[in-house]
Amino acid sequence: MNKRLLSLAVAGAMVLGMAGFASAGIPDENTSSAVSAGGTVLITPASTGGSIADAGATVTVTVQDAGGLPVPNFPFQDIWLGHNGDNAIALCQGGSTADVNTNAAGVTTISGVIGGGGFSLTTQVYINGTPLTQAPIAVALNSPDITGDLVVEIADFSAFGQDFGTTAFRSDLVFDGTVDLADFSRFGQTYFQQCP
Numbered sequence: 001m002n003k004r005l006l007s008l009a010v011a012g013a014m015v016l017g018m019a020g021f022a023s024a025g026i027p028d029e030n031t032s033s034a035v036s037a038g039g040t041v042l043i044t045p046a047s048t049g050g051s052i053a054d055a056g057a058t059v060t061v062t063v064q065d066a067g068g069l070p071v072p073n074f075p076f077q078d079i080w081l082g083h084n085g086d087n088a089i090a091l092c093q094g095g096s097t098a099d100v101n102t103n104a105a106g107v108t109t110i111s112g113v114i115g116g117g118g119f120s121l122t123t124q125v126y127i128n129g130t131p132l133t134q135a136p137i138a139v140a141l142n143s144p145d146i147t148g149d150l151v152v153e154i155a156d157f158s159a160f161g162q163d164f165g166t167t168a169f170r171s172d173l174v175f176d177g178t179v180d181l182a183d184f185s186r187f188g189q190t191y192f193q194q195c196p
Helices: 002-023 154-163 181-189
Strands: 033-034 039-042 058-064 079-082 089-093 107-110 116-118 122-127 139-142
Touching: 058 122, 079 089, 079 107, 154 181
Parallel strands: 039 139
Antiparallel strands: 033 058, 058 107, 079 122, 089 116
């Protein structure tokens, strides 16, 4: 009977070992993480807004496998900043990817200019198209493309007009708490922009 239990224990350990080996090097949304000091970033369809770094909101991403081990040299194209689950942000192709592949510790940053539209007070990091399971990060995105259809056009102008003189975040393009002429000027500079 002891031999039978021993062989079952060995078989179980082998199965668990193989499962661990099978997940080695594969990014896991539960163990991977992202941090940022937070901030508000202007995004535009033609990528003419400020960078995440300029806003002091650089996002540091640590990619790990299910065993908590770093995933080095993971492609930067497969790590990006996006909506927090509400689909309020639309991105141009490659509009918010990481700066470089992950280093030996599985770490990279997202600090560049974002191409896209829409608005949100928080964002989420995605790896391989899957959002990290941690809470969204405090990087707010705002765009003159208020409708998020990746073109700054009359529908956006209409939404901006409705917000003029208010404190609506979606139209506060200079981030001073009031939708006024400064925001109108910034809106006008991006009129007719679209993704390349």
